[in-house]
Amino acid sequence: MSLGKPEKEQKGTGIYTSWGYVPLDLCCTAMPENLIVNFAPASLSSSSSSGSSSSSSSSGAGGASTSKKRNDHGDGGGGGAGNGRALVGAAHLDTFLIHEVNTDPTKEFASKHVHSIHLPSALQNRCIIFRAKWVSLPKPYSVKVLVLCTNLATYFYNELGSKQIFKFEYEGDDADLSRCCRTIGATKANILLGSERGELHVFSYEPRKGNIVPSRTLKLSTEPIAELCARRNGLLVVGSPSGALSVWTISQGDPLKLTEYVLCKPETITSIVLWSPYAIVAYGSGIIRMFNLFEKAIVAQIFAHSRWISCMDVCTSANLLLTMGEDDEARIWSLRRRQKGEQRSPIKLQSTIQIEDMNLIGGRFLNTQGTVLGACNLGNKDIAVYVGEDCKR
Amino acid sequence: MMRNANLLLYLNLAGEVFYIIVHRMKSQKVKEEHQERVRNDIAVAICHTTVIQNLLKGSLQILNLKLTDVRILMDRIVHSSIMTVNAFSMEKLFELTLIATKYQYTTCQYPSDILLIALNHLDSIRKAVTDPTAKTLTENLHNLLVDRFKDVDVRTMQTYRYLVLSYLADVKLKMTNLIRLGLQKTSGEFVKPFPDKIKRSELHSSGLIEVYKCPDQDESTSEFKCFSCDLQCECNELDSEETLRRLTTGKFPVKVHESSIRGKEVLTTRFKVEDSDLNMNTGAPLRTSLALNGDRGIILGCSIYDIPGNCDDAPIRTDESENDEAKENTEPASRDYSSNKGNFNDDYIGSSDLYATKGLDLCSVLLGCEPSDSEDDINQSRDIGGAGPSQYSASALGLESVLENFPSLGFGTKTSTFTGNTVDEQLNMNPNSINVIRFDARSDSTGSKAALVAIAQDFFDLEAEDKGENGKYQNAMDALLNDIDMPNEDG
Numbered sequence: 001m002s003l004g005k006p007e008k009e010q011k012g013t014g015i016y017t018s019w020g021y022v023p024l025d026l027c028c029t030a031m032p033e034n035l036i037v038n039f040a041p042a043s044l045s046s047s048s049s050s051g052s053s054s055s056s057s058s059s060g061a062g063g064a065s066t067s068k069k070r071n072d073h074g075d076g077g078g079g080g081a082g083n084g085r086a087l088v089g090a091a092h093l094d095t096f097l098i099h100e101v102n103t104d105p106t107k108e109f110a111s112k113h114v115h116s117i118h119l120p121s122a123l124q125n126r127c128i129i130f131r132a133k134w135v136s137l138p139k140p141y142s143v144k145v146l147v148l149c150t151n152l153a154t155y156f157y158n159e160l161g162s163k164q165i166f167k168f169e170y171e172g173d174d175a176d177l178s179r180c181c182r183t184i185g186a187t188k189a190n191i192l193l194g195s196e197r198g199e200l201h202v203f204s205y206e207p208r209k210g211n212i213v214p215s216r217t218l219k220l221s222t223e224p225i226a227e228l229c230a231r232r233n234g235l236l237v238v239g240s241p242s243g244a245l246s247v248w249t250i251s252q253g254d255p256l257k258l259t260e261y262v263l264c265k266p267e268t269i270t271s272i273v274l275w276s277p278y279a280i281v282a283y284g285s286g287i288i289r290m291f292n293l294f295e296k297a298i299v300a301q302i303f304a305h306s307r308w309i310s311c312m313d314v315c316t317s318a319n320l321l322l323t324m325g326e327d328d329e330a331r332i333w334s335l336r337r338r339q340k341g342e343q344r345s346p347i348k349l350q351s352t353i354q355i356e357d358m359n360l361i362g363g364r365f366l367n368t369q370g371t372v373l374g375a376c377n378l379g380n381k382d383i384a385v386y387v388g389e390d391c392k393r
Numbered sequence: 394m395m396r397n398a399n400l401l402l403y404l405n406l407a408g409e410v411f412y413i414i415v416h417r418m419k420s421q422k423v424k425e426e427h428q429e430r431v432r433n434d435i436a437v438a439i440c441h442t443t444v445i446q447n448l449l450k451g452s453l454q455i456l457n458l459k460l461t462d463v464r465i466l467m468d469r470i471v472h473s474s475i476m477t478v479n480a481f482s483m484e485k486l487f488e489l490t491l492i493a494t495k496y497q498y499t500t501c502q503y504p505s506d507i508l509l510i511a512l513n514h515l516d517s518i519r520k521a522v523t524d525p526t527a528k529t530l531t532e533n534l535h536n537l538l539v540d541r542f543k544d545v546d547v548r549t550m551q552t553y554r555y556l557v558l559s560y561l562a563d564v565k566l567k568m569t570n571l572i573r574l575g576l577q578k579t580s581g582e583f584v585k586p587f588p589d590k591i592k593r594s595e596l597h598s599s600g601l602i603e604v605y606k607c608p609d610q611d612e613s614t615s616e617f618k619c620f621s622c623d624l625q626c627e628c629n630e631l632d633s634e635e636t637l638r639r640l641t642t643g644k645f646p647v648k649v650h651e652s653s654i655r656g657k658e659v660l661t662t663r664f665k666v667e668d669s670d671l672n673m674n675t676g677a678p679l680r681t682s683l684a685l686n687g688d689r690g691i692i693l694g695c696s697i698y699d700i701p702g703n704c705d706d707a708p709i710r711t712d713e714s715e716n717d718e719a720k721e722n723t724e725p726a727s728r729d730y731s732s733n734k735g736n737f738n739d740d741y742i743g744s745s746d747l748y749a750t751k752g753l754d755l756c757s758v759l760l761g762c763e764p765s766d767s768e769d770d771i772n773q774s775r776d777i778g779g780a781g782p783s784q785y786s787a788s789a790l791g792l793e794s795v796l797e798n799f800p801s802l803g804f805g806t807k808t809s810t811f812t813g814n815t816v817d818e819q820l821n822m823n824p825n826s827i828n829v830i831r832f833d834a835r836s837d838s839t840g841s842k843a844a845l846v847a848i849a850q851d852f853f854d855l856e857a858e859d860k861g862e863n864g865k866y867q868n869a870m871d872a873l874l875n876d877i878d879m880p881n882e883d884g
Contacts, residue, residue, distance in 0.1 A: 030556075258646055259648075300602060303598065348662075
């Protein structure tokens with residue numbers, strides 16, 4: 001591959017400034033993508049009206065939209081409606097902390113503690129949360145489930161984390177990490193857990209009782225499922241520790257592998273987000289690669305960070321991508337789809353935030369406009385919230 | 394997996410204990426034969442097969458223990474030699490090991506480096522010991538580490554690193570040596586070596602976007618109503634059945650190799666200017682070796698006390714304004730592991746006021762007296778609790794675990810009591826154990842002073858007057874009141 005002469009130097013044009021801090025009782029510990037967000041949670045609004053269709057500013061607490069009317073896609077992390085509030089969650093070892101945060105930058109920053117989930121430990125093994133996610137099941141279920149993957153079991157809670165719905169215990173007595181689940185996804189009707197054994201555990205939701213029941217287990221590969229991204233139609237994008245990205249479908253029962261992207265040398269996949277028509281994949285080498293799922297081609301390679309990329313998030317409605325790395329930098333990128341024959345880059349740097357001398361372990365957009373984002377730092381008893389001055393393309 | 398993480402954490406902590414003890418013995422100019430004996434004994438304790446086996450089979454799980462129980466473990470390592478360390482010094486030593494370990498794990502460049510850090514510790518231990526048993530144990534442990542970790546993938550190593558960092562997340566301490574070297578700020582955060590001076594093939598300089606030939610297709614998608622924001626956007630095309638149909642049409646699976654982009658027309662854009670190196674490709678491969686005497690390639694894991702300019706005689710910043718600044722910091726570093734309860738100015742090693750107070754306590758404990766009140770106060774004021782509220786209550790279990798799984802490797806009885814009532818009786822020392830004499834070292838009785846002088850003479854092989862070597866100690870009392878205990882020749 002020959003490199004062309006670099007065209008021009010781009011500089012990030014947007015500016016993000018510190019807006020506030022969400023104080024936590026416990027410090028953030030290191031887990032992949034420690035910070036998760038639940039936009040417009042139903043539990044926070046008092047009415048079930050359809051609410052404002054505008055996503056730009058809060059329409060007030062009374063007219064807030066609810067997640068029952070507006071359901072995120074299967075990943076549960078997409079845009080949220082404009083009641084200006086969101087639930088954010090961060091993990092500390094065996095405790096999951098849930099806070100409500102004001103995400104309307106036109107108002108004063110505020111946050112409050114909602115709930116803490118303390119998970120039980122076994123006699124000889126301490127419980128450690130490895131992954132958490134708010135999963136949204138659309139109509140007819142219209143429910144959000146909080147899934148917590150730990151080294152001992154995977155727990156399913158209601159949206160606010162106040163009630164445990166189901167506990168999925170791993171086979172065997174040993175708490176060895178080689179048999180636990182560490183990735184979470186959801187289709188239209190099912191919640192998916194990817195395990196370290198390359199298996200996909202599928203769970204169904206029973207609306208009558210509000211239960212979650214194991215449905216089936218699918219064997220995808222012999223390698224652990226390092227990252228997983230699922231869509232409602234049963235489309236899965238799975239990342240392996242060796243760097244292979246594979247596209248599957250489980251809509252027809254047995255899993256079918258559609259495409260596999262293989263690297264020349266192994267690089268660990270640390271995060272996957274889907275932004276049609278691309279799969280955007282972050283690696284431990286600091287590189288981000290964009291794959292066109294329809295064209296089955298590698299479209300772009302971005303040397304985004306000089307160290308391990310710890311987390312990535314996409315704001316689909318604002319076409320923004322957030323990446324954070326262990327090089328103490330948080331970068332916001334703007335994404336664009338190319339017209340026929342256009343050769344321009346599908347990605348461009350929007351902004352860089354230097355967060356020095358920290359270990360960034362989690363970052364998310366906190367609102368649908370992509371103007372507010374949160375960052376988790378290892379050992380800090382707070383979530384740093386930043387607001388963008390101008391994030392429009 | 395957890396067992397591997399436990400092993401790495403244990404080696405790191407124990408290795409740091411070794412470094413500190415060796416460093417302090419050198420700075421206190423302990424006799425070389427005593428130093429050698431202590432080094433050998435501690436190395437045997439660290440690499441003892443019983444301990445390693447207990448770690449590997451999971452009966453000793455450091456990550457499940459509270460910090461107080463881990464301190465007991467380190468205490469056992471230290472007291473497996475002929476040396477004793479009093480409670481205050483032990484506390485200081487433990488804090489140093491925690492912060493050094495946290496520093497190494499925080500600033501390591503790539504997850505697989507944590508194995509190199511552990512091997513660096515073992516290398517230093519192996520080079521410092523002379524006893525054949527100790528050497529064999531360290532070599533065996535080295536081989537075990539390499540066998541166990543050489544095929545572990547990077548993601549798993551990152552998990553181990555995350556586990557250790559999570560365990561130490563609450564530890565917020567300042568370390569004089571790190572601050573002297575510019576590796577830690579006075580506010581407690583570690584200074585990371587950016588831009589990375591070490592180039593390696595696994596990582597890349599940031600700043601470049603490479604775009605490959607665009608397929609001759611329109612990438613714009615059909616507009617969907619966004620579920621979340623009720624706007625027309627293209628974000629949910631991938632959810633549709635039409636998308637699935639497109640993807641499942643034709644032959645599959647299709648394998649796409651990264652090499653397929655070679656030779657394609659490339660559009661490159663730079664978004665960041667590199668300081669010096671315009672070559673955006675990877676650095677030269679970092680040469681690392683897992684062989685017994687190989688070059689690890691990184692210095693993390695080597696003793697920071699051996700770094701030039703990091704000696705105890707270097708001036709310690711005691712600027713009041715700096716201390717005030719540190720106090721005003723929103724997260725002041727504190728001796729309290731689990732919460733920020735204030736800033737201790739005596740974090741700096743060598744505070745003369747502190748040692749003036751503790752010197753006599755040191756003597757008391759060494760000589761078997763009742764623990765001092767001030768020592769109890771110190772211990773009570775520290776809430777060494779580890780993580781915050783948790784249903785996991787393992788203190789009792791942890792302590793049992795430590796005691797069961799770490800055999801006492803003492804050489805002779807450590808605290809045998811010799812109930813002598815007179816100075817003469819007290820001076821009849823048992824050559825086969827630590828000699829303990831009951832009296833109050835803080836009293837001004839002539840008998841007490843005389844006993845101390847006699848003991849110091851025996852320990853330091855000193856005359857009653859000047860030491861003579863460097864004139865540092867005016868008398869045996871001064872020598873004994875230094876901050877580290879000297880080994881009993883007969884222990």
